[in-house]
Amino acid sequence: MIRYVLRRILAALPVAFIAITLCFIVLRLAPGGPFDGERPLPPAVLQNVLAHYNLDKPIWEQYWLYVTGVLQGDLGPSMTSYDFSVSQLLAIGLPFTLMLGFTAFVLATTIGIIAGIIAAVNQNKWPDYALVFFVMIGVIVPNFLIAALLQLWVGVYLGWLPAGGWPGFSIAHLILPVIVLSWPHAARISRLMRGSMIEILGTNYVRTAKSKGIGERLVLARHAIKPAMLPVVSYLGPGLSYLLTGSLVVEQVFGLPGIGRYFINAALNRDYGLVLGTTIFYVVLILILNLLVDIVYAWIDPKVRYR
Amino acid sequence: MKFKHVLAGGVLAGLMATAMASTASAETLNIFNGGEPASIDPHRVSGDWENRIVGDYLEGLMTEDIHAEPILGQAADYTVSDDGLVYTFTIRDDAVWSDGEPVKAQDFEYAFKRLLDPEMAADYAYLQYPIKNAEAVNAGEMEIDELGINVIDDKTIEFTLEQPTPYFLDALTHYTAYPVPMHLVEELGDEWIRPENIVSNGAYTIVEWIPNSYIRSEKSETYYDAENVDIEEVYYYAMDDISAAFQRYRAGDFHILTDFPTDQYQLLQDQYPGQAHVDPFLGVYYYVINHNMEELADPNVRQAMSMAINRDVIGPNILGTGELPAYGWVPPGTANYDFEEYRPDWADLEYGERVAQAVALMEEAGYSADNPLNLQLRYNTNENHQRIAVAIAAMWEPLHINIELFNSEVAVHYDALQNNDFDGIGRAGWLMDYNDPINMLELLRSDIIYNYGRYNNAEFDELLRESATILDMDERAEILRQAEEIAMSETAAFPIYYYVSKNVVSPEVEGFEANAKDIHRTRWLSMSED
Numbered sequence: 001m002i003r004y005v006l007r008r009i010l011a012a013l014p015v016a017f018i019a020i021t022l023c024f025i026v027l028r029l030a031p032g033g034p035f036d037g038e039r040p041l042p043p044a045v046l047q048n049v050l051a052h053y054n055l056d057k058p059i060w061e062q063y064w065l066y067v068t069g070v071l072q073g074d075l076g077p078s079m080t081s082y083d084f085s086v087s088q089l090l091a092i093g094l095p096f097t098l099m100l101g102f103t104a105f106v107l108a109t110t111i112g113i114i115a116g117i118i119a120a121v122n123q124n125k126w127p128d129y130a131l132v133f134f135v136m137i138g139v140i141v142p143n144f145l146i147a148a149l150l151q152l153w154v155g156v157y158l159g160w161l162p163a164g165g166w167p168g169f170s171i172a173h174l175i176l177p178v179i180v181l182s183w184p185h186a187a188r189i190s191r192l193m194r195g196s197m198i199e200i201l202g203t204n205y206v207r208t209a210k211s212k213g214i215g216e217r218l219v220l221a222r223h224a225i226k227p228a229m230l231p232v233v234s235y236l237g238p239g240l241s242y243l244l245t246g247s248l249v250v251e252q253v254f255g256l257p258g259i260g261r262y263f264i265n266a267a268l269n270r271d272y273g274l275v276l277g278t279t280i281f282y283v284v285l286i287l288i289l290n291l292l293v294d295i296v297y298a299w300i301d302p303k304v305r306y307r
Numbered sequence: 308m309k310f311k312h313v314l315a316g317g318v319l320a321g322l323m324a325t326a327m328a329s330t331a332s333a334e335t336l337n338i339f340n341g342g343e344p345a346s347i348d349p350h351r352v353s354g355d356w357e358n359r360i361v362g363d364y365l366e367g368l369m370t371e372d373i374h375a376e377p378i379l380g381q382a383a384d385y386t387v388s389d390d391g392l393v394y395t396f397t398i399r400d401d402a403v404w405s406d407g408e409p410v411k412a413q414d415f416e417y418a419f420k421r422l423l424d425p426e427m428a429a430d431y432a433y434l435q436y437p438i439k440n441a442e443a444v445n446a447g448e449m450e451i452d453e454l455g456i457n458v459i460d461d462k463t464i465e466f467t468l469e470q471p472t473p474y475f476l477d478a479l480t481h482y483t484a485y486p487v488p489m490h491l492v493e494e495l496g497d498e499w500i501r502p503e504n505i506v507s508n509g510a511y512t513i514v515e516w517i518p519n520s521y522i523r524s525e526k527s528e529t530y531y532d533a534e535n536v537d538i539e540e541v542y543y544y545a546m547d548d549i550s551a552a553f554q555r556y557r558a559g560d561f562h563i564l565t566d567f568p569t570d571q572y573q574l575l576q577d578q579y580p581g582q583a584h585v586d587p588f589l590g591v592y593y594y595v596i597n598h599n600m601e602e603l604a605d606p607n608v609r610q611a612m613s614m615a616i617n618r619d620v621i622g623p624n625i626l627g628t629g630e631l632p633a634y635g636w637v638p639p640g641t642a643n644y645d646f647e648e649y650r651p652d653w654a655d656l657e658y659g660e661r662v663a664q665a666v667a668l669m670e671e672a673g674y675s676a677d678n679p680l681n682l683q684l685r686y687n688t689n690e691n692h693q694r695i696a697v698a699i700a701a702m703w704e705p706l707h708i709n710i711e712l713f714n715s716e717v718a719v720h721y722d723a724l725q726n727n728d729f730d731g732i733g734r735a736g737w738l739m740d741y742n743d744p745i746n747m748l749e750l751l752r753s754d755i756i757y758n759y760g761r762y763n764n765a766e767f768d769e770l771l772r773e774s775a776t777i778l779d780m781d782e783r784a785e786i787l788r789q790a791e792e793i794a795m796s797e798t799a800a801f802p803i804y805y806y807v808s809k810n811v812v813s814p815e816v817e818g819f820e821a822n823a824k825d826i827h828r829t830r831w832l833s834m835s836e837d
Contacts, residue, residue: 032718040725040756041430044446049428082346083500084518092518148550156557163558164551165544166520255546255555257520265343265547270718 005291012287019283020070020276024063027272034079034270053079053273066276075277080269086277093259094281096166100251100258101244104178105236108185108243113232115186116193117225121216123198131190138187147180147253164254177254181247185239189232196228230301237293241286334539334834336816338563339552343519343545348500349482350422353430355738355825356565358482360522360543363829364507365485368396368415368464369476373831375822377476381410381486381508391471391778398462401531404488404506412464414486420451421492422483434483434740437472471778473643474743481741510536510830519545524829537833556811562834563819564811569627569691575811582811585628586821589638590738590806591747592630594684594699595760596798597729602680609798611668614653614661615702622804625694633802636751636791640823642742644784648805649795662705669706679707682731686712687720692734695803724759735759738806742824744787745774751794762799 035041035049050056054065069076075086084092119131137146154176155163162173200206201224209219248260259278266274341356349361362371370380379385382396402410419438422429425447436442439455455467468475478484488506491499498504502516510532511524524541527533544561546552549568556564567575567583575583596603603609618632631639635649653661674680684700686692693714700710710731715723724733737757739746749755752771753763770790777783795802808825818832 032716032720032722034718036718036722036725040721041428042433042446042756044425044448045428045430045432048425048447052426052428080345081343081518082351083348083497089518148554151551151554151558156554159558163555163560164546165555165560166517251519252546252548253551255520255544255548255551257517261519261547268716268718 001295005295008291008294012291015287016280016283020067020280021063023276023279024066024272027267027270027275028059030270032270034272036270053077070280075280076273078266078271078274080266080271080274086273089262089274090259090277090281093257093262096256097244097247097251097258097260100174100177100181100247100256101240103174104182104185104243104247105240107178108182108239109189109232109236111182112186112189113193113229115190116232117197117220117228119190119194120197120201120228121220128194131194135187135191138183138185143180143184144249144253146183147176147250150176150180151253164256166254166256173254177250177256180253181243181250185243189235189239192231192235193228196231197224200224200228226300230297233293233297233300236296237289240289241282244285245282334537335542336538336540336563336829336832336834337542337561338544339546339556339561339565340543341545341565342547344522344543346500347505347513347516347522348497349485349487350418350427350429350432352482356543356545358826359565360513360524361482361485362509362826363511363524363541364505364509364513364527365482365487366509367479367481367484367486368398369479369484371480371824371826371828373818373820373822375824375826377480380480392468394466394468394475395459396464396466398464399531400462402508403529403531404491404508405512405527405529406488406491406506407529408488408490408506409461410486410508411461411489412458413461414489415464416456416458417489417492418485418487419456420454421487423454424451429483431481431483431740434478434481437468437470437475437478439467439469441469470775473780473783474741474745477642477741477743510828511541521545530830532830536830538829541829553811556813562813562816566809567811569809572628579811582813584810584812584819584821585807586810586825587631587638587640587823588738588806588808588825589641589742589823590736591633591636591638592734592736592803592806593633594801594803595724595729595733595735596762596800597727597731597733598761598763598799599727600731602682603731605672606797607668608672608674608680611665611672611706612703612708613651613798613801614665614668615706616699616801616803617658617702618803619658621695621698625698626691626804628807628809630804630807633805635795636800636802637744637747637787638739638805638823641739641744641747643780644744644787646784646788649791651795665706669708674707676707679709681709681711683711683713683729684732684734685720685723685729686714686734687717688714696734699803725756727759727761732801733759736806744784744791745771748787748790748794751799760800762794762797764793764797764799767793767799 035046041049054062066076078084078086078089081089115131115134119128122128151163154161161175166173206219206223209223247258248264251258251260262274263278266278340359344357344360346352347360349365352358352361366380368380368382369377372378381398381402383399385394385396387394398410398412404410419435421427422432422435423441423445425445432445440449440453443449444451444454457465459465486508491504491506495504502513505513507527510527510530512527513522513524515523522543526536526539530536549566552564553567553571555561572583596609622630622632634651634654637644639648684696686696696712700712703710723729724735737747737750748771750757751762751767752758753768767790770786774783774786777786812819815835816832817835819827
């Protein structure tokens with residue numbers, strides 16, 4: 001097991017390296033630079049700015065300086081947030097993004113699995129149709145629209161919950177963002193769980209268990225749920241990655257201080273350091289999550305072995 | 308789950324929200340402040356959203372009153388030499404930093420030298436170029452000690468200017484002229500700006516900064532006018548989504564929105580009467596003309612294109628907030644320029660007649676349905692820019708002009724404009740840095756980098772140079788007016804509309820006065836008891 005994990009980590013390093021390199025190249029190929037704007041800087045001042053950020057050096061040297069810096073734990077300066085380094089920005093935003101992402105993940109997984117089981121057991125009855133409706137909304141309606149509608153109805157018209165903001169830890173401020181973020185994932189998980197469960201409920205060993213007179217709930221708990229979870233578990237890794245990386249819209253609409261907002265703003269403003277920093281963070285996170293999912297998958301399905 | 312559980316959950320959430328809302332005292336002001344500040348260091352900031360924060364915690368020798376007019380700030384008084392070249396300021400005895408250290412002339416000298424140090428690379432250092440040798444120092448061509456600033460004693464500082472500059476007092480209200488606490492900056496370097504270290508000499512002190520969320524300031528008890536400052540605490544919220552910010556205003560989260568979605572203007576007027584403030588603002592939205600293109604070298608073609616732009620429909624109908632049509636280059640309300648805004652003769656013609664004359668001019672220049680003029684219209688990605696571009700392209704169609712619309716993100720757009728790399732027309736805008744016509748007119752000077760279209764007229768340049776040597780303000784204004792008339796009669800660019808500021812202000816807030824700079828320092832605001 002330990003050898004397996006070590007081998008996977010070693011295999012992940014080139015992937016991370018390639019991702020960073022590609023990101024570095026693509027950023028430099030994009031037209032416009034971090035200091036192009038409505039009001040150009042005087043040439044002498046611009047020269048000093050470029051020198052400050054090593055942008056006056058050849059590309060290969062910039063790349064080398066960046067990579068050696070990263071290996072020493074220095075993600076460099078931000079070119080749009082002068083008062084913070086990239087590491088400081090990530091350190092401030094990361095706890096919030098993780099909290100939002102994991103809360104949404106737990107909620108989406110719990111609701112998705114339970115709804116999927118209920119729909120499968122009640123196939124072609126009203127709970128099943130209700131699930132289809134729930135899935136349709138979650139998958140079809142874009143989350144920025146759901147966010148705006150919830151903000152308007154629950155936050156403005158009804159006044160039940162805050163319409164946004166983050167005044168420090170506050171469950172009330174977390175409820176709407178978590179609902180918006182988790183809904184599409186809960187919908188997908190429930191659909192996966194429903195399909196898998198229907199398949200398992202039709203297998204011989206489940207029918208045999210039922211024929212022995214074991215109660216339906218016990219059959220479900222002992223024989224059906226665990227194997228039916230396999231496709232769900234496969235989805236959880238990418239699903240959690242999507243939740244953590246896809247919180248951008250939610251953070252924008254609700255004005256939340258996570259790092260999702262950095263990514264697109266930094267890319268638009270050509271903040272090379274911040275884009276690369278957030279890319280590194282997401283690449284590492286996705287690699288770790290995929291590894292965890294593989295381990296859990298092997299634990300659930302004994303046919304899978306650590307190789 | 309039973310319905311009563313759902314109900315209980317809703318009630319609990321409602322109570323929590325109410326409890327949190329009630330923690331904000333009557334003296335707390337919540338401002339939706341636009342984007343995340345790049346910095347709160349006065350020598351690193353460049354946006355109006357940063358100015359709102361920095362101008363509340365730092366104050367220059369001069370500051371703004373409730374109408375954004377320059378008044379004495381940290382200075383108790385000043386004198387100007389007869390030739391208009393030397394300004395001497397005496398600093399208030401009760402001007403102190405929030406850690407109790409006195410504000411000294413040396414703090415100002417240190418700040419100006421820091422601003423103009425090329426290593427600092429301050430975006431807006433050029434605003435202080437009226438000071439003798441400032442430009443050369445900033446370009447690294449002269450030693451910093453040769454800057455025209457002289458500390459006479461701890462409370463007296465003298466500025467020598469390159470030439471008489473009527474807007475110099477106004478320039479001293481800008482954040483580039485704010486002092487920094489020398490004792491702290493020398494000790495802590497860039498770390499002086501951290502909320503745990505920072506000190507202020509303004510009405511407020513920064514106490515908290517959550518990036519991408521908010522900055523919180525508290526009233527400074529060491530400020531010389533603290534007894535007249537009403538609001539105890541200010542939250543400056545950073546959000547990119549204006550629509551979401553608008554919903555939060557409706558939910559009661561904000562007292563002031565510094566911008567709002569234009570498509571909500573009618574709703575605001577209907578449901579929140581008197582809360583939307585759309586006021587003239589010192590700036591012009593315009594289209595750059597690439598004068599290096601042969602097709603646009605003919606002034607008749609440029610004039611025809613300008614005549615065909617129906618500016619009257621853009622503010623009220625396309626933008627929906629009633630921006631004033633612009634035919635001139637200097638916005639109405641500009642200081643030191645007591646003229647009606649420039650209007651060409653044809654502006655008063657009925658629009659159909661204007662188009663007919665424009666078509667005739669184009670045909671005279673050789674353009675017809677069989678031989679159309681093909682141009683590109685570049686704009687940066689933005690819904691309003693797109694709507695205006697589509698409308699104006701349609702207005703030019705009868706003139707036998709085929710427009711290719713080309714949009715790009717802002718960095719790419721301005722990169723192209725600065726390099727004169729566009730095939731026809733480009734969108735631009737200018738918000739004035741200081742209240743003087745020269746700040747607008749200089750955009751068309753042949754040797755300035757902001758002259759994206761490369762308009763080049765020696766007489767225009769000479770008038771601008773001449774204006775800089777004249778002490779008589781009326782005479783200077785006449786010369787600048789001549790320059791504006793030359794540029795506009797030649798259609799150096801297409802002014803489209805004069806900008807407006809767009810604020811939404813809760814009835815709880817008092818003291819918010821419309822002004823052309825859209826500067827509303829929190830020290831002048833108060834909250835009603837209701």
